Amino acid sequence: MSRRKRNQIDGQFSARRIDMLESPAWRALSQSAHRVFDRICIELAHHGGNDNGALPVTYDQFVEYGIHRHAIAPAIRELEALGFVEVTMRGRPGAGDHRWPNLFRLTCINSRSSPNPTDEWRRIGTVEEAELRARAARLASAKPRRVQAGNVIAMRATAT
Numbered sequence: 036m037s038r039r040k041r042n043q044i045d046g047q048f049s050a051r052r053i054d055m056l057e058s059p060a061w062r063a064l065s066q067s068a069h070r071v072f073d074r075i076c077i078e079l080a081h082h083g084g085n086d087n088g089a090l091p092v093t094y095d096q097f098v099e100y101g102i103h104r105h106a107i108a109p110a111i112r113e114l115e116a117l118g119f120v121e122v123t124m125r126g127r128p129g130a131g132d133h134r135w136p137n138l139f140r141l142t143c144i145n146s147r148s149s150p151n152p153t154d155e156w157r158r159i160g161t162v163e164e165a166e167l168r169a170r171a172a173r174l175a176s177a178k179p180r181r182v183q184a185g186n187v188i189a190m191r192a193t194a195t
Contacts, residue, residue, distance in 0.1 A: 120139055
């Protein structure tokens with residue numbers, strides 16, 4: 036008769052280091068950023084722990100996971116600014132099947148494809164610094180918006 040260990044996990048799991056969970060950068064993340072991070076971790080699990088740096092996650096997958104479509108881009112910028120995620124290839128919109136998703140690398144994950152995590156989140160020393168970076172990243176826009184004033188179209192950047 037064999038005894039089963041009580042601390043065994045039945046199924047796939049995603050481990051988080053305690054020093055990361057206690058870090059100022061982790062505590063400054065918004066709920067949307069936490070969900071985006073979790074969805075990218077799920078994608079890594081779907082790839083069997085491989086392909087960190089080439090993890091494709093589409094906007095539709097983020098929306099299916101419960102993130103509002105307009106919260107996805109600010110959350111990704113926030114994760115990048117705080118050092119948890121690197122976008123290795125920017126996706127592009129297109130018609131039909133000609134779209135490309137962003138490809139992600141989790142900086143805190145030790146996987147077969149990237150055995151040495153870079154842990155950029157460690158560079159942030161205080162909660163205040165982390166909150167400033169997160170706020171600036173959420174407010175910054177990747178591209179300028181067009182604002183129409185009468186017949187004149189003016190370009191306006193939405194940063195800070």
